[in-house]
Amino acid sequence: MLEGLANGLRWLGKRVNDRVWRLGFASRFLLMTLVYSGTALRRFFLTIREIYFTGVLSLIIILVSGLFVGMVLGLQGYDTLQRYGSSEALGVLVALSLVRELGPVVAALLFASRAGSAITAEIGLMKATEQLSAMEMMAVNPIARVVAPRFWAGVISMPLLAGLFSAMGVLGGYLVGVRLIGVDEGSFWSQMQASVDFSEDILNGVIKSFVFGIIVSWIAVFEGYDAEPTAEGVSGATTRTVVTSSLAILAADFILTAFMFRGT
């Protein structure tokens, strides 16, 4: 029995040790990405090209999801608010839910699934087919040429996508609340305008999505670069990107929310 316990502790210790080493490696990788970001920023067309692949091509899923989330918020919000006779506050509820929470968080989760996984798979396959080694042998740093433009494209795209998600959500809430159910249009917009604060609500939402953009892009490029150069390795790395990013987004959201909105 004692031996079983010791083996269990050894296994746990090794797992924790491996995770700490990997986190250290990932942190060093992020530092290298930032150090070698000169090329991505100087030759900005490289980053713009990646913004197209990660940001523009994610638009459909972001816009459609935003619209439906807003429509559901409209239905659920009206159902709850009308019990207290304050259904005119539907616009405030929809807008605050979206710009503070759902916009940044859901957009980041969708971004991790759509673009993060694609970045990991692309870099992992470039590694498996020796394209990164070929680049190194051509005296071109793959972190500067491949990783940094994708990282910055993700960081830049994320707040823009979250903003569009929230805008579509507000539109969805309007369509259901005002057009379908019949909430007063003037109250819907005027209460929203009066209650949503730029720095308290919108700016904090933008900060959140910016932080989520860094987290997702960092995990995606790292998992791709660190992937085993086999079909199974790339597949595992892609899955890890989605799972790790999603958990990291939710954990970071809690921490950021605790700092930003303290009910004062």
Added chain:
Amino acid sequence: MTIPRGKVVAIMGISGGGKTTTLRLIGGQVRASSGTVLVDGQDVAGLQGKALYDLRRRMGMLFQFGALFTDMSVYDNVAFQMREHTDLPADLIHDLVMMKLHAVGLRGVADLMPSELSGGMARRVALARAVALDPMLIMYDEPFAGLDPISLSIIGELIRALNDALGASSIIVTHDVQESLKIVDYIYIVSGGRIVAEGTADDIRQSTAEYVHQFVWGEADGPVAFHYPASPYRDEIHAVAGHA
């Protein structure tokens, strides 16, 4: 092991013998745990960052399956190094790319993507890319693997012709004996990380050393065992019968 200037040298041996690792040591992708690798008088292991990249700019490497950038056209693949390392105007880069593609007979595929090329064509495009900046040293990692006989012969002739035209030195890592013996000046045969034989093509053909004979003539019997080390076959069979 010495690679003289202007010569084409082959490093041969069975898979897992350390051939590709030798190329990685020369390119500085792997650091030697012992010994020294000198390229043009510079100790590769002692080079870091910019100095290592400066040396690599004077090398070209053909990877086993080409390693073409799949998100770029053939033209952009060959132009890649020129755009990264020079300030040449676009029209001059165009002329240089076309010269390189013409040299490998593939000027007509400049606008195609790598996925639209056959294996042999991809290897030739990769060859054009490897010599894009007229390197002093060209390394080939299994250039003949998986090619049909015509492509194989074309690649072999191109390796020789490009080496002589550029005045470069070439290292071919391969286990394709017959094709290599036709084009190389000197051969090293390695096994288990050691040189077990060396000489010209004729020396190797006429060698009576057991390992060389088995390797060159592809015989099953010899010092290289067919079976990977394992427990006695009889024990294995009995163990399975016991389980059943």
